[in-house]
Amino acid sequence: MKQFLSVADAGDPSALAHLARQLKAAPWVHASLGQRKTLGLLFLNPSLRTRMSTQKAARHLGMDVMVMNMDQEGWRLETQDGAVMDGDKAEHIADAAAVIAQYCDIVGIRAFPGLQDRAADYAETFIRQFQRYSSVPVLSLESATRHPLQSLADLVTVQEHWHAPQAPKVVLAWAPHPRALPQAVANSFAEWMLAAGYPLTIAHPQGYALDPQFTTGAQITHHLREAVADADFVYIKSWSAWEPYGQVLCRDTGWMLTEAHLPKASTRIMHCLPVRRGVELSHELLEGPHALVQAQAGNRVWAAQAILVRLLEGLTNESTSPSVYSAKL
Amino acid sequence: MKQFLSVADAGDPSALAHLARQLKAAPWVHASLGQRKTLGLLFLNPSLRTRMSTQKAARHLGMDVMVMNMDQEGWRLETQDGAVMDGDKAEHIADAAAVIAQYCDIVGIRAFPGLQDRAADYAETFIRQFQRYSSVPVLSLESATRHPLQSLADLVTVQEHWHAPQAPKVVLAWAPHPRALPQAVANSFAEWMLAAGYPLTIAHPQGYALDPQFTTGAQITHHLREAVADADFVYIKSWSAWEPYGQVLCRDTGWMLTEAHLPKASTRIMHCLPVRRGVELSHELLEGPHALVQAQAGNRVWAAQAILVRLLEGLTNESTSPSVYSAKL
């Protein structure tokens, strides 16, 4: 594997999920695979689960980790080619990416969307520009439009909790939230479930359609109750509107999932966290037997570790030797 | 040991201090005890000594350390059960604690008091809620009302500098400070000295009484000079008032300790640092032969290491195996 930005880089998603489950059963089996390799983690936005689970996964593989909170510990980066940099951005991403690639064997990047300009967000400007100017594998820690490490952990969690021969019925259900949130987790969840061959229904209010590039093949509905009534897995997630882009259009509390929505005792509910209790989901559901949210969070370690294994395997032996430095320059 | 929140978790304080002194003499003797174990350090407030000494102690034991500045690198946590989370707190501590416990074998937490609501502070809401929802040992890095790692280091320091058969005379003396400070260090010092069986005098202005749960057995005075005149150890510390809670009531510079207060050459003075020179203590005292403050700071490493040894010994072998993940969920 040479990069991990979306399901398209995953090959067979179920094979990756299988590897993650093997690592969960034997975390230290590749304890020296990453020795003398450095993972750089570049955060432009806050992170709890991604930050900790990815560090832990890297340590299981013997990697060194360097965390950099770019805006707090460094400065803002210019992403536009040809810019005259006389404003508040101290360094061009072309320069920073090439430098960081000299210090790291793999670089993970978290870069949220601005939610102002849909075209810019969906062009994935930051992570694509970083990748263009760096020479090492780039790993998404959640980009403007996708969160593939989360989706792989979600797939692992579904597979751990589904033992019937037929595919499970999966529903992605929009939820209210006081703030406008990215569409990344919803986009990625949709594309991963569809890639895994699971029938997917997406329930959301008017105006909250997701980009069809992620959802083609899914059934779309505006009726939460009907959608979730016979679901095997319900994934709750808030996201902001597609049009007008990045806005909060709906505050209807009827979209908060409660036990009353789930007639089937076997329905499992999922959420990537952090979750607004009492707004997106009821406290009761989160703490009750339907919930898989802690299992998902735990599986973040094994998803990250599976990806790091594949990325490490994809490094050539010469990748950290001094000659590469000269070759780059 | 299953948690370390107060002297009540210490068993025999002098035995712990003895272990700390053994580790100081041989820092690497347990260099593999913590191998493949992860210590998470969660800071809600600034830290210098605690941050560095605890990391160093963990490395002496072969542990991996993940530091998380929760408010800067993550977001604010809701601690109230049943809250409707439509405000500025992005995640409930119930969810965050359960997640972090999946990534760490031991979690250290620093959470200062708000100094607005005494009942809430003295309920130790943050650290207690975190512990309630996590499944791993919790280690206080200073909570709203206690700082037990500091007190253990203080006990070690006293024992290193006291060789007489009788118990030393110990005085805890309030000092002025431009800001309202927590009562945590003073509370903990009092309960540790009393638990160690040392006679303790507490000198403070009117209105600065500490909670009797920490001080019962100590002699209380409002006269600094008399209290310290024949002391063996004087612990200087500023704290804010009990009533009205969290206020600065006294700015009397007569409470700043100077050489003139110490007729006995053998009296040793202590402070947990950071100290306001020229306000709490004179420069001369801090840099002179009375001062033990640097010894205290150095002993923070060995205090933390002693506690980590006991917490690691208390882990069951299964604690990091995957099966625990399922058990939790």
Added chain:
Amino acid sequence: MKQFLSVADAGDPSALAHLARQLKAAPWVHASLGQRKTLGLLFLNPSLRTRMSTQKAARHLGMDVMVMNMDQEGWRLETQDGAVMDGDKAEHIADAAAVIAQYCDIVGIRAFPGLQDRAADYAETFIRQFQRYSSVPVLSLESATRHPLQSLADLVTVQEHWHAPQAPKVVLAWAPHPRALPQAVANSFAEWMLAAGYPLTIAHPQGYALDPQFTTGAQITHHLREAVADADFVYIKSWSAWEPYGQVLCRDTGWMLTEAHLPKASTRIMHCLPVRRGVELSHELLEGPHALVQAQAGNRVWAAQAILVRLLEGLTNESTSPSVYSAKL
């Protein structure tokens, strides 16, 4: 080596550069030299290259690294002796330095100038006070007036790209910048090139003269085009004025270096990064064959590693034993 604050600590600069190049060819040859030694990195200002390259260098030597963003994760330090600390500075550098020295075997410090008071900046108050009160080697990660790790990496880069028997012609050329910047990189570059025995020309507008303590022996000119026309290496750097100190006096875009300034194809251009593209340098130059800026950034690892090797060699065997703690106190 007992400290690394300027070229005066380097001994023979070319011998250090030679060591750096050896380490580049064999990064792990001293992989256990720093085992059980701790490098503390104390940042008072943002950092990307220095932060990551120094961590990486330390790991190549088996050292543990503790990073501390002092102002964000700790608090502001008072540097004035005898201050009455009733303001916004929570701890005196005398106390903090002595404490940190107990937790670390070597301490790196980044402390930029305030650019308000030239005498204070040029007294190097912060790093000198820290060093005065600590007992371990101090390593500059860029101080108020010097950046010696950068200069050593620059010297390595020049030597890698110069194979003629005579010394290269080196030019340090001032460049425009929207903000007032420290003089540190320019000062250090000048003193290192002169110490290495290279003829140096410095081109800058009126009012931008550097302190003669760094530049004596260099030729000074106010004409960019003539200075760079036959240069072998052109080092571009913006700095603020000497008089009135710390101000931006010149915004003449004619000082931005472009391809038109470089008639010789063999002229190499250098910059320490971060660079303002389109302001200090044209995009074309940075991405074209003249540029060595990425080579410089890569060499930061080997420069830092060479210095750490020398500092580690300078540690006595007793330096981390408990007895030193007592000796200190």
